[in-house]
Amino acid sequence: MSGFALPSATLLSQSVLSGIFVGALYGLLGLGLSLSWGLLRLINLAHFAFAFLAAYLCYQMAAFGVDPLLSLAVLVPLFFSIGAALHWLMARFSVTPFNSLLLTFGLTGIIEAIIQTIWTADFRKLESVYGEHKFKIGVLYVPVPELITLVLAVALSFAVWAVLRYTDLGKAMRAAAEDAPIASAFGVNQKRNALLLAGTCAALASVAGVCLALSFTLAPSQMYAWIGVVFAAVMLGGLGRALGPLVAGTLIGVSEAITMAVTSPSWAPIVSFSLLIAILVLRPGRAT
Amino acid sequence: MKSGHVKSGTMKRTPLIILAAGIALAFVPKLGLPAFYDSLLYLMLHWIVLATSWNILSGYTGYFSFGHGAFFGAGLYTTSTLLARYDWPFLATLPVAALVAAVLGVALGAVVFRVKGVRGELFALLTLAITFVIGTIVVNTPLDGGQGVSLSAVPVPAIGPTQSSTFYLLALAAATLTMLTAWGIYVSKFGAGLFAIHDDEDAAEVMGVPTYRYKLVALAISCALAGVAGGIHAMFLSYVTVGEVFTITVPLTVVLMSVLGGSRHWAGPAIGAVAITALLYSFTAANHAIAGKAMVGVILIAAILFMPDGILLRLQALFKRAPKLAPGTAHPPSKIATPSGTPSAPPSTAASGDVLLRVRGLQKSFKGVRALAGVDVDVRRGEILGLLGPNGSGKSTFINVVSGHYVPTAGEIVFEGRDLGGLAAHRIAGAGIARTYQIPRPFAHMSVLDNVALATMFGGAVGDPAEARKRAMTWLEFTGLHGKAAARPDDLNLHQRKFLELARALASRPRLVLLDEVLCGLTPSEIDDAVALIRRIRDQGSTIVFVEHVMRAVMALTDRVVVFNHGELLAEGSATEVMQRAAVMTAYLGKAHVVLPTPQAAHA
Numbered sequence: 001m002s003g004f005a006l007p008s009a010t011l012l013s014q015s016v017l018s019g020i021f022v023g024a025l026y027g028l029l030g031l032g033l034s035l036s037w038g039l040l041r042l043i044n045l046a047h048f049a050f051a052f053l054a055a056y057l058c059y060q061m062a063a064f065g066v067d068p069l070l071s072l073a074v075l076v077p078l079f080f081s082i083g084a085a086l087h088w089l090m091a092r093f094s095v096t097p098f099n100s101l102l103l104t105f106g107l108t109g110i111i112e113a114i115i116q117t118i119w120t121a122d123f124r125k126l127e128s129v130y131g132e133h134k135f136k137i138g139v140l141y142v143p144v145p146e147l148i149t150l151v152l153a154v155a156l157s158f159a160v161w162a163v164l165r166y167t168d169l170g171k172a173m174r175a176a177a178e179d180a181p182i183a184s185a186f187g188v189n190q191k192r193n194a195l196l197l198a199g200t201c202a203a204l205a206s207v208a209g210v211c212l213a214l215s216f217t218l219a220p221s222q223m224y225a226w227i228g229v230v231f232a233a234v235m236l237g238g239l240g241r242a243l244g245p246l247v248a249g250t251l252i253g254v255s256e257a258i259t260m261a262v263t264s265p266s267w268a269p270i271v272s273f274s275l276l277i278a279i280l281v282l283r284p285g286r287a288t
Numbered sequence: 289m290k291s292g293h294v295k296s297g298t299m300k301r302t303p304l305i306i307l308a309a310g311i312a313l314a315f316v317p318k319l320g321l322p323a324f325y326d327s328l329l330y331l332m333l334h335w336i337v338l339a340t341s342w343n344i345l346s347g348y349t350g351y352f353s354f355g356h357g358a359f360f361g362a363g364l365y366t367t368s369t370l371l372a373r374y375d376w377p378f379l380a381t382l383p384v385a386a387l388v389a390a391v392l393g394v395a396l397g398a399v400v401f402r403v404k405g406v407r408g409e410l411f412a413l414l415t416l417a418i419t420f421v422i423g424t425i426v427v428n429t430p431l432d433g434g435q436g437v438s439l440s441a442v443p444v445p446a447i448g449p450t451q452s453s454t455f456y457l458l459a460l461a462a463a464t465l466t467m468l469t470a471w472g473i474y475v476s477k478f479g480a481g482l483f484a485i486h487d488d489e490d491a492a493e494v495m496g497v498p499t500y501r502y503k504l505v506a507l508a509i510s511c512a513l514a515g516v517a518g519g520i521h522a523m524f525l526s527y528v529t530v531g532e533v534f535t536i537t538v539p540l541t542v543v544l545m546s547v548l549g550g551s552r553h554w555a556g557p558a559i560g561a562v563a564i565t566a567l568l569y570s571f572t573a574a575n576h577a578i579a580g581k582a583m584v585g586v587i588l589i590a591a592i593l594f595m596p597d598g599i600l601l602r603l604q605a606l607f608k609r610a611p612k613l614a615p616g617t618a619h620p621p622s623k624i625a626t627p628s629g630t631p632s633a634p635p636s637t638a639a640s641g642d643v644l645l646r647v648r649g650l651q652k653s654f655k656g657v658r659a660l661a662g663v664d665v666d667v668r669r670g671e672i673l674g675l676l677g678p679n680g681s682g683k684s685t686f687i688n689v690v691s692g693h694y695v696p697t698a699g700e701i702v703f704e705g706r707d708l709g710g711l712a713a714h715r716i717a718g719a720g721i722a723r724t725y726q727i728p729r730p731f732a733h734m735s736v737l738d739n740v741a742l743a744t745m746f747g748g749a750v751g752d753p754a755e756a757r758k759r760a761m762t763w764l765e766f767t768g769l770h771g772k773a774a775a776r777p778d779d780l781n782l783h784q785r786k787f788l789e790l791a792r793a794l795a796s797r798p799r800l801v802l803l804d805e806v807l808c809g810l811t812p813s814e815i816d817d818a819v820a821l822i823r824r825i826r827d828q829g830s831t832i833v834f835v836e837h838v839m840r841a842v843m844a845l846t847d848r849v850v851v852f853n854h855g856e857l858l859a860e861g862s863a864t865e866v867m868q869r870a871a872v873m874t875a876y877l878g879k880a881h882v883v884l885p886t887p888q889a890a891h892a
Contacts, residue, residue, distance in 0.1 A: 093593045098352060102547055105540055106588030113582035227536060228420050235413055266434060270424040273417040280414055281403055 007261050010139045015261040016254055021146035023233075023246075023253020024153035025215070028208040029226060030233040030245030031157055032201035038240020039177040040194055040201075041097050042090060045227070046104035047205050049111035050079055052223045054209025056119055059126045059218060068128050068210055069148070075206040083202020084195045091194065108223070115220040126213045145214035152207060153246055160204075161242035173197055177240060228269070229256075232276040251275070302471055310464035317453035326452035330524065332565045333459035334517055337466045338538070339545040339557035341513035344470055345506045346543075347551030348479060350486035355396070355415025357538035358422045359511040361530075362389040363518025365426055368437040368528050378445055382519045389515025390508045392422075397507040401500055416536065423534025436529035437522075444523060455524045462520060466513050467558060473509070474554040477745045477753060482506055483552075484742050487731035494691055496717035496746030496796060544584075548591050550598025552733065559600055644669040644831050645690070645721075645800055650699035652682075652689050652855075659685040661855040662699065667800065672822070672832045674842045674863060677852035678876055683835045684726070686852070687802045690833075691723040692716035703800065717747045722798035726805040728785035730777035736788060737773040740764060740795045747796020760795055767791040767821060783814045790821065800831045807838045819844055839867075851875070 007015070029051060036044045054075050061071040086107070090100055133144040164170035176183040176190045184190050212218070230245075233252055237244020252272040259271050316329065338360060346352045363385035370376040370384060400414055426432045448454040473479040481502050484492035493499045522528050541564070542557070549560025564584065571580025595602045645667040652660040660682045667673050675683050688694045690701055692713030701708045708716055722743070730739050740760035741753065750756040764770040767787040772780060780788060786806050793801050803822070807815050819841050826832055836842050842849065843863050851859040851866060853875040859866045866872055 089593075095592065096596070099547075099592045099596055102543060103589050103592045105544070106585040106592070109585030109588070110582045113578045113585070116578050116581075224536060228416065231413060232417065264428075266428055267424060269420045273421045273424075276417045277414060277421070280410055280417075281399060 012258070012261055014140055015257040017140055017142070018146075019254035019257030020250055021143075021150055021215075021253070022257070023250035024146075024150040025208065025211055026230055026233045026249030026253055027157060027237075027246030028149065028153040028204070028211060028249075029230045030237065030249055031153075031160065031242065032204035032208070033230065034234045034237060034239055034241065034245050035160070035197060035204075036201045037234065038238075039173050039197055040087070041177070042087070042095070042100040042104075042198075043097055044086075044104050044201065045101055046086070046107040046111065047201065048223045048226055048230070049108040050082065050202050050205035051209035051212060051226075052218065052220065053111055053115060054079060054206035055213035055218055056115055056124070058210045058213040059119075059124055062126050062128055062213075068126065068130070068214055072207065072210055075210065076203045079206035080199035080203040083205075084199035086202070087195055087198030091191070112220050112223065119218075119220070121220055124218045126218075128214065130214060143215070145211075148214060149211040152211060153249075156204065156207065157243055157246040160200075164242055169193065169196075174240075229272045232272045235276055236279055302475075303468055306464060306467050306471065310460060313460055314457060317448045317450070317456060323450060323452040326450070326456045328565075328569055330452070330456045330459050331569070332562050333456070333463040334521060334524075335541070335545060335561035335565050336463045336558045337459065337517040338514055339542045339549075339561040340463075340466045340470045340554075341510045341517070342539075342542040343546045343551055343554075343557040344473060344513070345503070345510040347546055347557065348473070348482035348486060349503060349506060351503065352412045352543065353415045353507075353510075354412045354536065354539040354543075355393075355418050356510075356514055356542050357534050357536070358415070358419040359389045359393055359514040360518040360521075360538055361419075361422065361426070361533040362392050362511075363515030364522040364528055364533055365431055365437075365518075366515070367519035368439055368522040369431055371439055371442045371522070372437050378442065378523055382516055385519030386512040386515040389518065390512040393507045393511030394504055397504045401503050416539070419534050419536070419539070423530050426534065427530040432528075432530050434530075436527055439523060439526045439528070442523070442526075455520065458520050459517075462513070462516050463558075465516075467555070469509060469513065470554040470557075473506075475753065477751055477756075478502065478505070480738070480742055480745060480753060483734065484731050486552075487733050488729050490693065490713075491725070491729040491731070492742075493713040494693065494717060494723060495743045495792065496714045496748075497742075498712070498714045500712070544588055547598060548588070550600035550602075552597065553600045553604075556598050556600040560598070563599075642669050643667070644704060645833075646700075646702040647690070648700050648702075650686070650689060650701065651697040652685050652694055653697045658855050660689065660696075660699075663852065663855070663857045665850055665857065667831060667833055669799075669831055670826070671847040672826055672834055672845050674846035674849035675833055675835045675852065676837075676842065676849050676866075677858070681852040681875075682855040683852055684804060685855075687723055687804050687833070687835060690716075691721060691802060714746070717796060717798075718749070720797075720799040721802065722747060722793040722796050722800070723802040724786075724789040724793050724804055724806055726808060728777075728782075728789045730780075730785060730788055730792075732777055734777075735773065736769060736775050736777060736780070737761065737764060739777065739788060740791045743792040743795035747798065760791075763791045763795045766794065766824070768817075782809055783811075783817075786810065786818070787821070790825070794825060794830070798830055800833065801825065802833045802835075804835050805837065807836055807841055815841060 029048070033044060033047045036042050036047070057075060058068050058071045061074070062068055090103065095103055128145075130144045130148065134141050135144075136142070164174060172183065172188040173193050175186070176188055176193060180190055216222075229252060230249075233245050233249040236248035236251070237246070252275065255271045255275070256268040260268050317326065338356065342353065342356050366385040366388040367378075367381040370381040371378060396415070396418055400411060427434050444451050444454055446454065448457045473482070481492065481497040481499075484495065484497050485499050485502065489499055545560035545564050546557040547560070548563060549558065550556030567584065567587070568580055571577060571583060591599075643666045645665075647663065647665040649662045649664065650660055651658065651662050663682070663686070665686075675686065677683050685694070689696050690708075692708070692711055692715070695710055699709070703719055703721060706719060708719065711719075730736075731742065734742070737757055737760055740763050741756040744750050744756040744759045744763075745753065748756075748759070750759060761770065761773065764773055767790055769784060769787055769791060772784060777785060777788065790803075790806065793803075806822070807818055810818060815838060822832065822834070822845055834842070834846060846863050848861065849863045849866050850857060851872050858875055859869055859872050
């Protein structure tokens with residue numbers, strides 16, 4: 001509560017910049033979640049566990065001397081398969097959206113236990129060549145790991161947006177989300193597309209995981225800390241929209257950073273959730 | 289689920305069993321077990337209160353709340369603040385904790401439930417967001433101040449022989465109260481309304497369930513009980529922090545317990561709470577906390593995949609063989625019943641009675657599209673009025689506005705001299721208007737009999753569920769569905785579902801019935817049955833507005849017809865005469881290329 005004195009312009013713009021960086025990670029984490037929820041009607045809480053598992057695997061590979069970005073070559077196909085397998089299971093038992101939330105919560109617990117068994121509950125920090133680097137633009141410091149996150153988040157969001165908008169596959173997926181039986185009647189192979197999409201979502205989680213490992217200290221219980229704010233970004237951005245989570249995530253990140261700079265860090269959560277509540281109540285159609 | 293019919297014997301016995309169990313368990317501290325057992329049992333009871341209270345709103349109505357941490361936390365911080373700052377006696381803080389939690393819930397619900405689009409998943413996320421907002425406020429204000437609140441200096445009242453047994457007894461009392469409340473709601477008219485909201489909120493409202501008020505009341509009760517649990521837990525923990533309370537863990541645990549036990553049954557969450565607490569405790573006690581976490585995950589996944597309705601319903605399904613016959617099925621099935629009792633208004637004798645429903649200048653626009661552009665319609669007591677018009681002419685909008693589903697943009701609707709404009713749908717149902725849906729919308733998880741009994745209770749204002757079922761049975765006989773009383777709506781064919789719609793509409797004893805294309809999709813012989821049934825509906829005293837495309841039925845049934853086109857009244861008169869008019873033929877069939885002389889072109 002103390003000290004509402006306005007910080008200096010430099011500090012404020014550095015805050016905004018760091019808000020953009022953390023917002024990009026919100027967006028990247030939210031991207032797969034939003035696609036899964038909007039297009040597959042499955043709320044995948046395990047998305048966060050996937051990201052953390054990928055982060056730990058990236059950390060482990062880095063310990064063996066593998067470049068974190070190179071580890072994506074292994075992690076992306078691996079998590080694609082995990083995501084597709086999970087979706088196959090849920091489709092096999094025709095799990096409802098709400099039960100998918102609970103089922104993936106159970107899965108999150110299992111993955112958390114696995115991570116804790118292998119890597120313990122202690123904090124881990126990835127040491128990489130990128131970690132040390134930062135450069136200065138004008139008065140502002142730009143850390144390289146965060147910059148990588150931003151580039152990946154923007155590139156992947158636009159790539160997914162383009163696929164959904166311009167390719168037949170993307171159109172088929174959107175059609176199937178709107179009305180699956182009708183889409184099937186028009187020859188959309190919905191089962192295959194859904195597996196593809198679920199795999200992609202998990203693969204996106206693994207990319208987000210690598211970004212997490214690059215900039216943050218890891219602990220298994222930390223995965224729950226991201227759920228609330230990333231959900232807020234997904235809902236604000238609109239379900240199943242590729243650019244939504246990035247835009248909303250950046251908005252939340254920047255407003256959190258400014259709140260922290262002006263008041264104190266402990267007030268930050270109130271921003272994203274008040275935004276979410278305001279939007280849901282004023283424009284409820286936005287998130288359905 | 290409410291599939292069975294609660295026998296009056298069990299009705300009386302269940303609360304006694306809950307009370308007896310509560311009293312018997314109160315003697316556990318006398319056994320002198322190690323304090324460890326008191327704590328384990330305390331935690332079980334604590335989670336029973338939280339899971340069961342959550343279920344009263346979320347299990348019964350289907351509005352999953354992820355805000356139970358906030359309501360629980362509100363109670364917890366109320367008690368700890370009153371104890372630490374104002375030196376209140378502990379027991380006196382509990383009602384305040386309940387009140388604060390309930391006020392918080394009602395304030396949230398009053399905003400959220402007003403927004404039409406907020407259903408299901410959105411409600412879940414909103415309540416989750418509220419948890420973090422309130423947590424942030426608490427941690428940043430002197431309520432907590434970021435350091436947590438210590439209650440170690442506060443004396444624990446000596447209720448039991450030891451401190452741990454005191455907590456056990458307090459939680460036992462709260463759990464008994466919670467279970468009694470959950471059961472009481474489950475078997476009441478209120479509970480039936482909540483379950484109807486779960487299955488189809490719009491249809492429930494149209495049947496006369498005051499959905500907004502019911503959701504708020506359920507939320508208030510749910511929050512109050514969670515607040516009590518929070519108050520007791522504050523004392524139990526003796527040191528409270530925001531990080532452990534306003535989290536996603538509390539709501540997820542109660543959801544898990546309720547889903548595992550069965551969220552459509554009053555006792556389901558309690559079973560889930562005992563199972564999961566025991567499971568977690570056995571793992572932590574054996575120093576396998578990590579394995580325990582994984583085990584809970586595995587069990588949750590297995591439960592969702594193999595028992596999506598929960599343990600309790602699964603067990604019920606195993607032990608219940610053929611569905612029991614409903615209490616009223618003893619009647620000979622061939623008997624054509626005429627429902628006993630007189631309609632709530634004297635039946636009319638003449639078809640040309642006084643005006644029952646007077647609609648003047650009725651308009652309804654959707655974002656600029658005028659579905660109704662100012663229509664005047666009179667419905668006379670005792671008549672069957674056909675409402676005709678091509679697709680998109682505003683017939684269904686008319687029904688939706690009159691039944692209160694939409695608020696009219698302009699115009700007035702007067703029913704029996706009472707202005708209905710802008711009234712909520714359940715009030716209009718209560719005023720004596722019932723409707724059917726073109727595509728039947730039965731409550732999927734209720735038996736056919738309970739579907740009709742719901743309309744009897746709400747539209748028909750019968751308070752006692754048993755009495756409502758008895759009356760509902762006569763309406764099933766009236767529509768020939770008595771053989772299907774115990775079946776689920778899913779087991780009915782379209783013809784039977786349409787008749788179920790009729791039975792539900794009639795069960796509220798309406799003076800006016802709005803029938804929206806009841807014949808659509810039926811075979812010719814089924815149409816004959818339906819036409820005969822509609823005649824009998826009129827004969828037992830209801831006035832009917834009949835939207836239909838099947839001209840054979842319109843000709844056979846209606847006393848008068850009105851024809852809509854582009855949201856305007858095009859013609860009015862007897863069916864045979866109106867259908868000859870050129871304007872009506874043009875509206876239906878398009879313009880002829882050769883313009884024929886039009887003998888009756890004038891409007892009515």
